[in-house]
Amino acid sequence: MNHPVLADHFAPGEAHFDECLAEWPRERRAALAAAATTHDVLAALEKDVLSPKDFMALLSPAAEPFLEQMARRSREITLRFFGRAVNIFSPLYISDICTNHCRYCGFNADNHQKRRHLTVEEAAAEAFALADAGIAHILLLTGDARHIASPEYIAEVAARIKPRFASVGVEVYSLTLEEYRLLLQNGVDSMTMFQETYNRELYEWLHPAGPKHDFLWRLNTPARAARAGLHGVGIGALMGLDEFIHDAFCTGLHAWWLQKHFPGVDVSLSVPRMCPHEGSFEVKHAVNDRQFVQYITALRCFLPRCGITVSSRESAYMRNHIVPIGVTRVSAGVSTAVGGRVVEAENSGQFDISDHRSVPEMVRDLAALGYQAVAKDWEACDF
């Protein structure tokens, strides 16, 4: 195993998600999805509290004819818990040097493009440009190169920019419990960690080398961050890598498990999906628009209080239509390259975005849909 510290990987007496996932092997999931009936779908839509089996019914082919009902239910639940407000945030890439070899990723170490690692001051300048544009929740992203973009570096950037943001989140490589605590002490309050796929075999093939190769270490990372005391933990699968039903189900199950074990943590979901042609990577299981809506609405019914984030991978057209159905958080003013606002960028970024709207454009468009764009919906007390 490649991870630096084993001690908090399997701390005795603590529950780990891999144990829960093991109770839902692929065959069991496939059998449940195949056996789901119209009756199961309608029954699930009427329940206040859904079981994982109900969730599977909503993801199954049996639910496809009921997409409009699911959308209605999802919209009703979302309005009840979140009202007519959508949180806007912006990602900030501060370092794209990466030692991983993820076959689908633009930052893959084999991709010999020019890389850039911002100094703390450069990162702050980029961040402050976002603050000037009205962003209060920021998400810091790095590649996986802990010798360069070290936990100490990330902590330093966070501490430097925190005074101008209500919330600083990170979407970086897997950290240890102590490293998450270090970030917490430096103003980071939330983290996002995509499992990419819950299919272990496929995961190990997709991530053939580098620290990210270790499936279990990554799988148990969100719980580790929660244990460290972070307020928000976001998860998601990169849809398109494995068959829709499997990664969709496991993502929901993971969030459900996190909510159960960490009732004080704000668990949220992201629903990124790959385009049919992502760079030179062949996407075997591209998720179509109907499946995408089925996914979001099923998640909403299963996890009524979970925030759901949709990134600028999706078009403005799609985002405008799915916000009223169940999305609670969108990004705006996005660039997936390091630099580009104040500091010069070296390359075109991690992936192509579809929605190029600036912060003011996003605010205006949400208002036209009848939603208030909320820049700040949370901030930790500064003791």
Place this chain on the structure above:
Amino acid sequence: MQQDKLVIGGVELDSRLFIGTGKYSDDALIPAVCEASASQVITVAMRRVDRGGTGVMGHIPSSMRLLPNTSGARNAEEAVRLARLARAAGCGDWIKIEVISDTRHLLPDGYETAKATEILAKEGFTVLPYINPDLYVARACVNAGAAAVMPLGAPIGTNRGLRTREMIGILIEEIELPIVVDAGIGRPSQACEAMEMGAAACLVNTGIASSDDPVTMAMAFRRAVEAGRAAYLAGAGAVSHGEAVASSPLTGFLR
């Protein structure tokens, strides 16, 4: 259904109806009530003896598992003292923690209850704390080593049914231990409702004892609890018969 056992503190039970021994017009009714209810668990209280008093034990069939309560306790210390005395009576180590210091509303004190639960669980008791259906108190009791959690459906003795339905629903959803709805259940339909929701069992005393015909009422509760449990296991069906709707205001944008 054959395999549907309720397990509390390692003990397997076939019946999900717990009954009480208080408030009967004549304690001699108790054996017939036990039989009609098919219950296996019965509660008793502990009191100072009167000269020549016989107590209630003479009326309780030996097959019943005794669940002494700590009624009369006003704090954790008194509850612990009563529990130890109850165990000294030699009828097992099950104990229902009941700590009440507000004599007007007779509502349980969650903080003191959790404290008593912790002490007694460490001493090897099978502890069933009686609580308000409060998620945090329930979690405190779980962490303290409770074997089951007994939330109230309505203030004790009111026969008002599941006034705390929403909160009990949350406990059923969140707490891994058996949820035994205690207090407030006055009618079989209310017990049935609790079981349909997923409660593990119901404890009924006043609802049976204060009926004009406790034996028949005990039978009615038995059937209601069984019906509710069966319905829960069977899974409720959809209420409306949905069809794929023609107009799609929310999903029509999907081209």
Place this chain on the structure above:
Amino acid sequence: MRITVNGETEEITEGLTLLDLIRERGLNPDIVVAELNRDIVARDNFAAVRLNPGDSLELLHFVGGG
């Protein structure tokens, strides 16, 4: 000699055992629990425990309850 039984001071014969006192009151020792000066007395010891002046005794049993 005087002892306190269930909160009331009483005059009892000297030299009585706990079992004697329970029987004298018409109680069944098999269903009574005793606490002497805040310590629980095991039922098997009822016959061996001799009461002393100033003792505080609690005698309890199960009654109807919910």
